[in-house]
Amino acid sequence: MARWAPDTRERLRAAAMELFAERGFEATTVPDIVERAGVTRRTFFRHFGDKREVFFGDAEIPRLAARMLEVAPADMSPFAIAWSGFHTLAAERFEPRRREMAAARRVIESEPALRERDLQKQADLRAVLAEGYRARGVDALRARVVAGIAVDLLQTALEQWAADPAGTPLVEHLERVRREMADVLA
């Protein structure tokens, strides 16, 4: 029998999520969270650098993206790599958890502090993509532009998907947004 319950991090996360759902993100303080989880404030900051970090789990998307860029065929075009990666992500990560993802999106969009962090996450992904492309020998400007378009495309499609009452699959939204983008720049 341990001195402390062994799942402190998970208890903190659960307590935080409950409170966020009950009273909203802004209205719940770290003291509130740690009280419910039965630990001290200091312990919270040992597990999460930030109150926002409880919401956004560990950044696995950029890691997956970097991996995909490494293993993609050398003759594959930069955009095609991203496009294919998005389809994989849609099928494996997003579509199976549609309800949770959509709910989280709505919370993010209603809380300025979370919106800010979300934008930062997008910028991180953009940087990872651009760096990965350059590592593949892509011209720097081209790398930056493809990364920018890819992230904006994914983000826009996710917004539409999360707000779509008809339940259209994410891949369909991705395709629609891609067509719109191509159309605008034609």
Added chain:
Amino acid sequence: MARWAPDTRERLRAAAMELFAERGFEATTVPDIVERAGVTRRTFFRHFGDKREVFFGDAEIPRLAARMLEVAPADMSPFAIAWSGFHTLAAERFEPRRREMAAARRVIESEPALRERDLQKQADLRAVLAEGYRARGVDALRARVVAGIAVDLLQTALEQWAADPAGTPLVEHLERVRREMADVLA
């Protein structure tokens, strides 16, 4: 003779900028700033909602953008409006202050807190553009997509321009980025 020097806000801004230049943004605290400006901490927060707000002046770009969307000819395509607006902005706001703008860009890119705020500013512009387009009767998805592309295009061009040692004009970078984007999505 006034009880207080009448230019408190400007003194605060100047003191802050000096300190940012001397020790960096993160390392200077509001107490530091107010001490140099000769006022109290409370007074600082009466003039600026935030430490970051000292850096980014008032958001005039979104206001200008909204105005341009209102006065643009009804038959002008959404992207053409943004494109034309960017050329105006480049000529009137950016090119004349290249040195300052480039220096500010470098500071922003080196300070996480400022990067975060910068991303927020971009999101604000994106929202203003999308809303303006919808007000002109543009389809919601199309409005969102054009706004996203336009902001990303401007942002990318600004980055290239600020980092360009050759001093190529901003309009030239805008054109390059536009071509790259069109190429990627072709």
Added chain:
DNA sequence: GAGGTGATGACACCTCGTGTCGTCACATAG
């Protein structure tokens, strides 16, 4: 059983941001 390790509590500290109230120069009205 003698350490070593690692997660936690306890405590102190600073910064951010905000509410509230008193104060005093200045302008204006009577």
Added chain:
DNA sequence: CTATGTGACGACACGAGGTGTCATCACCTC
């Protein structure tokens, strides 16, 4: 000339975010 605002500011208090430091104690290893 007096009275009465009206701002801008200082003084004070407070709660939340975050971080450094040290003691503690279950558990593990030798």
